[in-house]
Amino acid sequence: MIHPTAQIGQDVTIKEGVIIGDKVIIEDNVYIDYGCIIRENVHIKKGSFIGARCILGEYLMDFYKDRTNKLHPLIIGENSLIRTENIIYGDTIIGDNFQSGHKVTIRENTKIGHNVRIGTLSDIQGHCKIGDFVSIHSNVHIGQKSNINDYVWIFPYVVLTNDPTPPSGKLVGVTVDSFAIIATGSIIMPGIHINEDALIGAGAIVTKDVPKETVVVGNPSKEICSVRKIRNRITGEPVYPWRYTFKRGMPWEESDYETWFNNLSLQEGD
Amino acid sequence: MIHPTAQIGQDVTIKEGVIIGDKVIIEDNVYIDYGCIIRENVHIKKGSFIGARCILGEYLMDFYKDRTNKLHPLIIGENSLIRTENIIYGDTIIGDNFQSGHKVTIRENTKIGHNVRIGTLSDIQGHCKIGDFVSIHSNVHIGQKSNINDYVWIFPYVVLTNDPTPPSGKLVGVTVDSFAIIATGSIIMPGIHINEDALIGAGAIVTKDVPKETVVVGNPSKEICSVRKIRNRITGEPVYPWRYTFKRGMPWEESDYETWFNNLSLQEGD
Amino acid sequence: MIHPTAQIGQDVTIKEGVIIGDKVIIEDNVYIDYGCIIRENVHIKKGSFIGARCILGEYLMDFYKDRTNKLHPLIIGENSLIRTENIIYGDTIIGDNFQSGHKVTIRENTKIGHNVRIGTLSDIQGHCKIGDFVSIHSNVHIGQKSNINDYVWIFPYVVLTNDPTPPSGKLVGVTVDSFAIIATGSIIMPGIHINEDALIGAGAIVTKDVPKETVVVGNPSKEICSVRKIRNRITGEPVYPWRYTFKRGMPWEESDYETWFNNLSLQEGD
Numbered sequence: 001m002i003h004p005t006a007q008i009g010q011d012v013t014i015k016e017g018v019i020i021g022d023k024v025i026i027e028d029n030v031y032i033d034y035g036c037i038i039r040e041n042v043h044i045k046k047g048s049f050i051g052a053r054c055i056l057g058e059y060l061m062d063f064y065k066d067r068t069n070k071l072h073p074l075i076i077g078e079n080s081l082i083r084t085e086n087i088i089y090g091d092t093i094i095g096d097n098f099q100s101g102h103k104v105t106i107r108e109n110t111k112i113g114h115n116v117r118i119g120t121l122s123d124i125q126g127h128c129k130i131g132d133f134v135s136i137h138s139n140v141h142i143g144q145k146s147n148i149n150d151y152v153w154i155f156p157y158v159v160l161t162n163d164p165t166p167p168s169g170k171l172v173g174v175t176v177d178s179f180a181i182i183a184t185g186s187i188i189m190p191g192i193h194i195n196e197d198a199l200i201g202a203g204a205i206v207t208k209d210v211p212k213e214t215v216v217v218g219n220p221s222k223e224i225c226s227v228r229k230i231r232n233r234i235t236g237e238p239v240y241p242w243r244y245t246f247k248r249g250m251p252w253e254e255s256d257y258e259t260w261f262n263n264l265s266l267q268e269g270d
Numbered sequence: 271m272i273h274p275t276a277q278i279g280q281d282v283t284i285k286e287g288v289i290i291g292d293k294v295i296i297e298d299n300v301y302i303d304y305g306c307i308i309r310e311n312v313h314i315k316k317g318s319f320i321g322a323r324c325i326l327g328e329y330l331m332d333f334y335k336d337r338t339n340k341l342h343p344l345i346i347g348e349n350s351l352i353r354t355e356n357i358i359y360g361d362t363i364i365g366d367n368f369q370s371g372h373k374v375t376i377r378e379n380t381k382i383g384h385n386v387r388i389g390t391l392s393d394i395q396g397h398c399k400i401g402d403f404v405s406i407h408s409n410v411h412i413g414q415k416s417n418i419n420d421y422v423w424i425f426p427y428v429v430l431t432n433d434p435t436p437p438s439g440k441l442v443g444v445t446v447d448s449f450a451i452i453a454t455g456s457i458i459m460p461g462i463h464i465n466e467d468a469l470i471g472a473g474a475i476v477t478k479d480v481p482k483e484t485v486v487v488g489n490p491s492k493e494i495c496s497v498r499k500i501r502n503r504i505t506g507e508p509v510y511p512w513r514y515t516f517k518r519g520m521p522w523e524e525s526d527y528e529t530w531f532n533n534l535s536l537q538e539g540d
Numbered sequence: 541m542i543h544p545t546a547q548i549g550q551d552v553t554i555k556e557g558v559i560i561g562d563k564v565i566i567e568d569n570v571y572i573d574y575g576c577i578i579r580e581n582v583h584i585k586k587g588s589f590i591g592a593r594c595i596l597g598e599y600l601m602d603f604y605k606d607r608t609n610k611l612h613p614l615i616i617g618e619n620s621l622i623r624t625e626n627i628i629y630g631d632t633i634i635g636d637n638f639q640s641g642h643k644v645t646i647r648e649n650t651k652i653g654h655n656v657r658i659g660t661l662s663d664i665q666g667h668c669k670i671g672d673f674v675s676i677h678s679n680v681h682i683g684q685k686s687n688i689n690d691y692v693w694i695f696p697y698v699v700l701t702n703d704p705t706p707p708s709g710k711l712v713g714v715t716v717d718s719f720a721i722i723a724t725g726s727i728i729m730p731g732i733h734i735n736e737d738a739l740i741g742a743g744a745i746v747t748k749d750v751p752k753e754t755v756v757v758g759n760p761s762k763e764i765c766s767v768r769k770i771r772n773r774i775t776g777e778p779v780y781p782w783r784y785t786f787k788r789g790m791p792w793e794e795s796d797y798e799t800w801f802n803n804l805s806l807q808e809g810d
């Protein structure tokens with residue numbers, strides 16, 4: 001069932017049981033697997049893959065009042081790979097080269113940059129911003145009003161919260177600065193600011209802002225050292241700031257961070 | 271595919287790919303979105319919305335023995351809003367004005383009151399009781415034998431456990447009294463009793479009963495103060511007991527708790 | 541839609557909307573519920589039940605390069621009970637009598653023994669090994685390179701991690717020896733070895749190897765006692781090692797562990 005107003009590009013594959021709604025735009029070379037529901041005003045850019053049974057352009061709360069859809073566009077960037085059964089609401093923009101695991105939920109008013117990865121079962125609650133090259137692993141919960149800058153890593157079962165004294169309705173989001181890492185199962189309290197290159201150890205309950213390049217662990221979390229003290233368990237070498245030791249999937253993959261960064265500055269100086 | 275014994279009311283919307291089984295009752299003005307599977311003996315009361323690909327009346331263990339369905343009715347109250355891909359078993363009763371997020375699982379022998387909300391990915395393990403006006407956020411796990419009273423708030427990634435020394439098969443459920451709040455990621459040990467208006471801080475591992483109006487935090491959790499000491503981070507005002515400071519979605523929304531409560535007592539006194 | 545090369549046995553039930561791909565083998569007495577997608581080279585052994593909308597033989601990363609499926613077989617053992625909406629990748633072997641909850645994900649290069657149970661929402665990340673008679677409860681995350689031996693119990697929201705200093709790409713898996721128990725919400729740090737009959741208390745952040753028959757709790761976890769000191773809260777009797785006090789679903793269900801074990805040794809001695 002493809003709505004007559006939908007625009008479908010060239011070399012588009014649409015498998016059985018797909019529903020495509022009013023004013024949907026599907027660019028060239030997109031693949032839509034079995035049973036996807038693409039509601040209305042969804043724009044999928046070229047080369048993207050939409051896994052089986054995704055629901056794109058999911059209804060916001062205003063749908064349920066009179067059961068008619070209002071205008072809430074969703075844009076999905078080029079060459080995205082969205083695995084099965086993702087639910088992505090309207091009023092959301094996702095950049096190019098997005099990759100997601102299975103059963104991810106992304107609610108309304110989410111702005112996601114380029115080259116972002118979000119793992120299986122993660123739940124992005126909307127009204128939040130995620131920068132470029134952010135990697136969010138499985139089963140992460142990003143509360144409303146969160147602000148995640150570029151090159152942040154978030155590991156399984158982390159929660160970014162927002163209501164300091166619930167239920168209050170007075171939400172203050174978490175801010176995570178570039179290059180910071182939040183390890184498995186940490187809970188970040190409402191309004192906390194995690195500064196650049198900080199490392200939140202697994203299982204930390206973070207009740208205070210975390211300074212730049214600082215490691216915190218524990219419940220409640222305490223500062224234990226500079227990230228520069230942490231060594232790779234196998235090689236014995238320093239690991240952090242990680243941009244000098246890790247490249248896979250990063251824009252400096254072909255050279256190294258410094259070379260890439262210096263070229264970037266040169267280009268910007270042009 | 272609508273079974274001939276199913277009773278369908280007036281102004282019911284049934285989208286493509288829906289399966290409706292034997293002796294299902296669908297009251298007036300219900301909306302059933304794409305691809306729902308409504309097995310047998312399910313009763314959906316008037317005005318409810320069932321999101322895409324929900325499975326209602328899911329099989330209990332006895333189905334798998336001989337692959338025939340036994341009698342396990344499911345009742346869903348009026349004006350409920352069940353989002354996509356919920357799985358709700360038979361032998362369960364849900365009250366009016368229920369709201370759920372996506373991909374919620376509710377197993378057999380669950381009794382849910384009126385005006386309850388359950389967030390995305392939450393997993394209600396059955397054989398438990400949830401009162402009226404309870405708000406359960408995303409990805410909460412409610413173990414069997416839990417008993418949650420009215421007006422309780424439970425935040426993301428909380429687990430209510432039940433086997434003190436697993437594996438033992440000797441389950442003792444958690445009891446949560448009215449107006450208590452369990453913040454993000456807390457684990458409540460088997461058999462624990464959380465008393466009225468208590469506040470379990472985020473990340474607490476609760477190994478002892480929590481007295482009325484008491485705040486506990488930490489691993490293992492310790493009492494730190496009375497809830498009356500906690501202040502709103504933005505306004506500086508006291509927050510708890512929250513029924514005096516929060517109204518949205520509550521029966522006292524139009525006035526305030528005291529006025530509402532006094533009227534209630536008057537009516538009951540009639 | 542059944543591919544002409546698929547081999548379907550006797551007494552097989554295939555409900556509406558099922559897709560069965562190239563070279564799939566379905567043995568006798570299998571039941572495939574509504575809307576399952578069985579991609580290619582999947583072999584389902586006799587007597588198994590596949591719940592509604594499961595995806596079996598899910599694509600690995602190499603599919604997305606040129607959108608053609610490569611050879612990645614999946615084998616599902618006899619008499620398995622896979623509940624709705626599981627996603628199981630190719631290059632995986634699952635033993636007999638497997639049981640899973642809803643919405644479980646199992647990725648490539650997972651080897652699962654016989655009589656294993658995995659609960660709702662659990663996420664097995666692949667490149668790992670799970671022995672016989674392992675019970676994994678809801679919403680557990682098993683990282684790559686994990687090695688779980690026979691008769692292990694893992695409770696809700698546990699995470700087995702693998703990258704000690706992320707992001708590093710140098711993964712070291714967790715090893716869990718036979719009869720160990722990991723209680724709710726514990727996080728096991730990369731490379732940790734949990735020895736036989738150890739008990740990890742709920743909410744423990746395990747940063748050091750755990751000796752045989754030892755209980756650890758806390759963040760970071762500390763040894764508190766021998767498992768032999770722990771008593772059942774209701775009966776007051778010792779509980780651990782649990783194989784002497786618990787039988788349900790175990791091979792010694794009809795007698796007791798010692799009798800069964802002695803018979804086993806006799807048989808092996810034959």
Ligand SMILES: CC(=O)SCCNC(=O)CCNC(=O)[C@H](O)C(C)(C)COP(=O)(O)OP(=O)(O)OC[C@H]1O[C@@H](n2cnc3c(N)ncnc32)[C@H](O)[C@@H]1OP(=O)(O)O
Nearest residue numbers: 155183184201202217218683701702703704706747759760
């Ligand atoms: C993809 C996946 O599934 S993997 C997920 C990604 N990886 C992770 O989540 C794990 C990340 N690693 C961490 O969080 C680590 O705790 C780090 C990096 C913060 C610290 O690691 P290391 O420097 O190797 O610490 P090390 O193991 O040497 O421990 C030093 C001390 O700190 C303690 N400690 C270490 N980590 C923690 C922690 N997370 N919480 C509390 N205490 C900790 C140790 O118990 C030890 O204490 P002691 O001196 O009293 O014996």
Ligand SMILES: CC(=O)SCCNC(=O)CCNC(=O)[C@H](O)C(C)(C)COP(=O)(O)OP(=O)(O)OC[C@H]1O[C@@H](n2cnc3c(N)ncnc32)[C@H](O)[C@@H]1OP(=O)(O)O
Nearest residue numbers: 143161162163164166207219220425453454471472487488
């Ligand atoms: C919808 C969503 O996604 S949001 C989810 C809902 N919101 C939440 O889960 C967060 C709820 N808030 C909490 O749990 C808070 O911890 C509260 C309300 C219990 C306490 O908050 P406050 O009174 O603001 O505590 P405050 O930040 O002033 O800290 C006081 C002390 O307690 C410690 N502390 C505060 N919270 C915790 C905690 N959860 N665990 C351990 N220690 C804590 C602080 O580190 C501080 O210690 P110090 O005196 O040694 O410096």
Ligand SMILES: CC(=O)SCCNC(=O)CCNC(=O)[C@H](O)C(C)(C)COP(=O)(O)OP(=O)(O)OC[C@H]1O[C@@H](n2cnc3c(N)ncnc32)[C@H](O)[C@@H]1OP(=O)(O)O
Nearest residue numbers: 413431432433434436477489490695723724741742757758
């Ligand atoms: C299917 C489901 O949903 S249920 C899931 C399965 N069940 C679970 O996850 C719970 C398993 N039980 C545990 O983890 C328990 O903590 C055990 C078995 C490790 C210890 O339990 P018990 O021996 O009964 O401990 P008990 O309650 O007597 O407490 C003894 C002390 O240890 C502390 N303690 C107990 N458990 C923990 C814990 N998990 N973490 C930190 N401290 C703990 C207590 O606070 C107490 O401290 P105190 O002496 O200072 O007062």
